[in-house]
Amino acid sequence: xxxxxxxxxxWQDVRIFVALARHGSLSAAARMLSVNHATIARRxxxxxxxxxxxxVERRPGGYVLTPAGTHALEAATEMEQAAQILSxxxxxxxxSGLVRINASPGLSAGFLVSxxxxxxxxxxxxxxxxATALQSISLERHGADIAIRFDKPKDGDIIARPLTTVGYGFxxxxxxxxxxxxxxxxxxxxFNEADAYLSSATWxxxxxxxxxxxxxxxxxxLQSIAARTGAGLALIPHFIGxxxxxxxxxxxxxxxxxxxxxxxxxxxxxxxxxxxxxxxELSGMFEQERDLFA
Numbered sequence: 001x002x003x004x005x006x007x008x009x010x011w012q013d014v015r016i017f018v019a020l021a022r023h024g025s026l027s028a029a030a031r032m033l034s035v036n037h038a039t040i041a042r043r044x045x046x047x048x049x050x051x052x053x054x055x056v057e058r059r060p061g062g063y064v065l066t067p068a069g070t071h072a073l074e075a076a077t078e079m080e081q082a083a084q085i086l087s088x089x090x091x092x093x094x095x096s097g098l099v100r101i102n103a104s105p106g107l108s109a110g111f112l113v114s115x116x117x118x119x120x121x122x123x124x125x126x127x128x129x130x131a132t133a134l135q136s137i138s139l140e141r142h143g144a145d146i147a148i149r150f151d152k153p154k155d156g157d158i159i160a161r162p163l164t165t166v167g168y169g170f171x172x173x174x175x176x177x178x179x180x181x182x183x184x185x186x187x188x189x190x191f192n193e194a195d196a197y198l199s200s201a202t203w204x205x206x207x208x209x210x211x212x213x214x215x216x217x218x219x220x221x222l223q224s225i226a227a228r229t230g231a232g233l234a235l236i237p238h239f240i241g242x243x244x245x246x247x248x249x250x251x252x253x254x255x256x257x258x259x260x261x262x263x264x265x266x267x268x269x270x271x272x273x274x275x276x277x278x279x280x281e282l283s284g285m286f287e288q289e290r291d292l293f294a
Contacts, residue, residue: 011083013047014076016040017055021073024062074268095274096125101282102144105132105219107261110240111289112148119281126274132219145275146282147264159270161263161279163286164293168200168258170250171224171241172233177250180233185211186252187232189223192216203256204235239292258294261286 016039019029026037033040048055055069065073103112108130120128131144152160170186180186190213191201200220204211213232217223220236227234228246235256241247263282269275286293 009050010043010046011079013043013050014079016043017047018073018076018080020044020056020063021065021069021076024064026063094125095123095277097274098127098129099146099274099278100129100131100144101146101148101278102131102133103148104150106221106237106240107148108132109219109221110224110237110243115285119278123277126278128278145265145269145272146279148282149262149264150259152260152262153264157267159265159267161265161283163261163263163283164290165258165260166293167238168235168256169238169241170233170235170252170255171244171247172227172250173230173246174248176227176230176233177248180250180252187211188213189215189217189226189232189234191223192218194218199259200235200256207254237293239289242292261293 016029016033016035019032020026020040023029023032026040029040030037044056051068051072053068053072054066055072056063056065101112101116109132112130116128116130120126148163150166172180176187186208188204188208188211190204191198193216195201195218196205215223215226215231217226220234221240223234224236224240224244224247226232227236228244233250233252234241234247241249263279265275265279
């Protein structure tokens with residue numbers, strides 16, 4: 001493919017390239033944009049012809065960006081953000097457009113979802129997309145603008161801001177806790193088999209190898225809901241257990257070590273008003289509720 005521009009760029013081609021770059025597959029990009037696979041492939045081919053460069057390569061695990069694609073994604077994302085701002089009207093110094101936040105399911109359901117909508121309500125030109133995932137997503141591929149994670153990245157163009165330290169405990173109904181306090185055998189609610197590799201799941205298996213796990217769920221917020229039934233004790237973060245009036249803490253002795261939480265943004269987004277303000281607001285939310293986590 002010749003390294004030269006052949007035709008004028010089509011914004012719809014750029015938009016589809018951004019979706020493919022973020023999601024890594026034709027099917028995922030097609031679902032997000034409500035188009036078919038053929039449209040994604042055709043638009044991608046059109047953009048590559050316009051730029052005279054190959055932007056993606058197909059691998060067994062999906063599509064990956066070429067060096068030219070990585071560079072193009074930066075410019076394409078800026079175009080996307082500019083289009084969002086223009087569609088809402090320019091407001092100097094005020095956040096606008098869409099800011100995408102990625103966090104774990106437990107943190108999203110147990111803390112963020114009850115607080116972030118108020119932030120969007122304060123800024124009429126700002127939209128917030130809260131997506132959940134147990135595994136880290138790529139800020140470099142613009143899978144999100146802000147990520148809240150329990151691990152600090154060791155490389156990449158990423159700024160890691162410490163948010164808080166999360167502590168864990170066993171929580172259950174009054175009856176479930178009373179049973180254990182009367183020297184009964186503890187029964188647990190834990191992670192499903194697909195997520196048994198997670199640190200809290202392996203800790204529970206190591207310290208209570210013979211205990212029954214009566215019910216399994218994908219994330220800790222769902223586990224807290226299951227614990228309300230009295231089926232067992234859930235090993236969950238304090239920020240979930242302490243805010244549920246139907247649960248109380250049960251002392252079983254040892255608990256997993258505390259885990260640090262970080263807010264991640266791209267270094268090159270320092271001057272992005274919307275991302276910076278949302279990041280600062282998130283930091284303030286965690287600081288205000290610090291006692292809830294420790």
